Amino acid sequence: MSALDAFDLPTSPLAPASPLAPVSPLAPGTRWSTWPSVAKGQRGPQPHPDWIVTAVAALDTELGVLKTGKEADVHLVERAIPAGAVTPPGGARWSLLAAKRYRGAEHRQFTRDDAYSEGRRVRRSRDQRAADDRRSAYGRSVRAGHWAQVEFDALCALWEAGAPVPYPVQIDGTEILLEFVGTQDDDGAWVAAPRLAQVRPDRDLLAVYFEQARDAMGVFARLGWAHGDLSPYNVLAHGERLVVIDVPQVVDLAASPFATQFLHRDCVNLCSWFTARGLDVDADALFADVYAQAW
Ligand SMILES: Nc1ncnc2c1ncn2[C@@H]1O[C@H](COP(=O)(O)OP(=O)(O)O)[C@@H](O)[C@H]1O
Numbered sequence: 275m276s277a278l279d280a281f282d283l284p285t286s287p288l289a290p291a292s293p294l295a296p297v298s299p300l301a302p303g304t305r306w307s308t309w310p311s312v313a314k315g316q317r318g319p320q321p322h323p324d325w326i327v328t329a330v331a332a333l334d335t336e337l338g339v340l341k342t343g344k345e346a347d348v349h350l351v352e353r354a355i356p357a358g359a360v361t362p363p364g365g366a367r368w369s370l371l372a373a374k375r376y377r378g379a380e381h382r383q384f385t386r387d388d389a390y391s392e393g394r395r396v397r398r399s400r401d402q403r404a405a406d407d408r409r410s411a412y413g414r415s416v417r418a419g420h421w422a423q424v425e426f427d428a429l430c431a432l433w434e435a436g437a438p439v440p441y442p443v444q445i446d447g448t449e450i451l452l453e454f455v456g457t458q459d460d461d462g463a464w465v466a467a468p469r470l471a472q473v474r475p476d477r478d479l480l481a482v483y484f485e486q487a488r489d490a491m492g493v494f495a496r497l498g499w500a501h502g503d504l505s506p507y508n509v510l511a512h513g514e515r516l517v518v519i520d521v522p523q524v525v526d527l528a529a530s531p532f533a534t535q536f537l538h539r540d541c542v543n544l545c546s547w548f549t550a551r552g553l554d555v556d557a558d559a560l561f562a563d564v565y566a567q568a569w
């Protein structure tokens with residue numbers, strides 16, 4: 275018997291090999307943090323925000339369902355280092371994540387594969403070529419129906435370009451983990467930020483929100499994209515800040531003859547909501563403003 279046999283080492287492929295990790299059986303609804311097991315390219319853009327929990331000793335715990343949908347379910351997950359676990363100093367110990375779990379690659383609800391094709395035939399700067407490379411990878415994922423990958427890649431590009439989207443923490447198969455956008459209610463329970471459709475902002479905040487929405491659409495356009503499903507249901511109102519979500523169907527404005535129609539529909543959807551709330555905005559003016567930023 276070797277010396278190693280005397281120790282109760284974790285044998286699950288998910289279990290981190292670190293001797294610092296707890297070795298007790300995992301409670302139901304709990305798994306080892308998947309951060310150490312996903313490859314570098316499956317993690318969000320650098321630098322990683324300081325709230326990201328990277329320790330191998332961290333556990334992911336299911337806290338509940340945020341929403342079930344046709345293509346995906348969204349769950350609230352806590353990623354935290356258990357009390358008492360010995361870890362190297364530094365690094366975040368606790369975080370909340372939204373886990374968006376797609377129902378599988380075979381579940382293809384989208385019909386916009388043709389909306390994508392390779393980029394424009396003009397001289398490109400190095401940054402633009404990097405963006406093109408991302409877009410090529412994006413196109414491959416679209417054609418394969420890998421919607422988790424498509425959404426993750428789009429979120430990474432959007433985040434790096436400064437769009438108000440949840441930070442994309444990692445992708446693991448059909449699951450993407452995102453920064454949780456929400457707050458604690460009076461009873462201490464965590465609740466997702468309301469959708470724009472659910473809030474009744476006063477006039478001042480309404481105007482602030484509209485500027486943010488227009489700026490956000492501008493970031494998409496400068497990447498050459500329209501959101502493609504922008505509506506008051508895919509924008510979260512996090513206090514005074516809007517956060518745009520649900521981006522697997524972004525469309526390439528340069529590549530598709532239908533893309534401008536998607537962009538126009540996005541403008542109409544948003545402006546209808548703002549107009550109904552009493553802000554005098556015009557969808558065609560928004561469209562012209564945003565579209566002009568794409569070139
Ligand atoms: N990062 C997040 N933080 C908080 N809640 C989220 C987040 N992402 C999604 N949600 C919640 O899950 C719902 C569905 O997410 P969404 O990406 O729009 O998926 P679907 O394709 O089902 O519409 C959202 O309306 C919101 O309530």
Ligand SMILES: [Mg+2]
Pocket residue numbers: 507508520
């Ligand atoms: Mg949605």
